[in-house]
Amino acid sequence: MSEVSTVKSRASVMMYNNEKKAWEPAEGVRGMSHVQVYHHEGNNTFRIVGRSMTDHQVVVINCSIIRNMKYNAATPTFHQWRDQRQVYGLNFHSKDDAAQFKDAVDEALDTL
Numbered sequence: 001m002s003e004v005s006t007v008k009s010r011a012s013v014m015m016y017n018n019e020k021k022a023w024e025p026a027e028g029v030r031g032m033s034h035v036q037v038y039h040h041e042g043n044n045t046f047r048i049v050g051r052s053m054t055d056h057q058v059v060v061i062n063c064s065i066i067r068n069m070k071y072n073a074a075t076p077t078f079h080q081w082r083d084q085r086q087v088y089g090l091n092f093h094s095k096d097d098a099a100q101f102k103d104a105v106d107e108a109l110d111t112l
């Protein structure tokens with residue numbers, strides 16, 4: 001069973017550096033990425049995958065959407081969430097990109 005992408009938005013992927021108390025671009029990428037929500041229908045799991053726009057081979061972010069995850073739309077174009085290891089941030093290209101992405105994440109959270 002393959003995975004189905006439910007949204008594709010443009011955003012720059014950031015990670016929060018807890019030591020430096022600052023946001024940094026995700027590993028190996030500068031600038032915009034395509035961020036997608038993938039649904040694995042077989043086991044009803046979801047993950048957020050980001051690939052660099054300049055080189056789609058570079059996976060910039062790949063993390064599960066877990067039940068009851070708090071997805072925070074801090075501003076209309078900056079959304080963030082955390083897992084045990086770190087805090088992720090998406091600085092979207094536009095409010096539409098952000099809104100579409102949030103809808104897909106909310107939909108995933110509703111079905112988990």
Ligand SMILES: CC(=O)N[C@@H](Cc1ccccc1Cl)C(=O)N1CCC[C@]12C=C[C@@H]1CC[C@@H](C(=O)N3CCC[C@@H]4C=C[C@H]5CC[C@@H](C(=O)O)N5C(=O)[C@H]43)N1C2=O
Binds near residue numbers: 016072082091
């Ligand atoms: C309870 C909890 O976990 N709270 C978390 C948030 C959260 C809540 C609920 C569920 C999950 C999470 Cl994750 C929390 O508050 N966190 C997570 C780590 C960082 C932060 C802590 C302090 C700083 C203060 C300012 C604020 C911040 O980071 N921004 C303000 C809003 C947009 C603003 C936009 C863009 C980014 C691009 C660079 C920097 C800039 O614009 O130059 N910046 C910003 O400055 C951005 N912070 C945070 O978000």
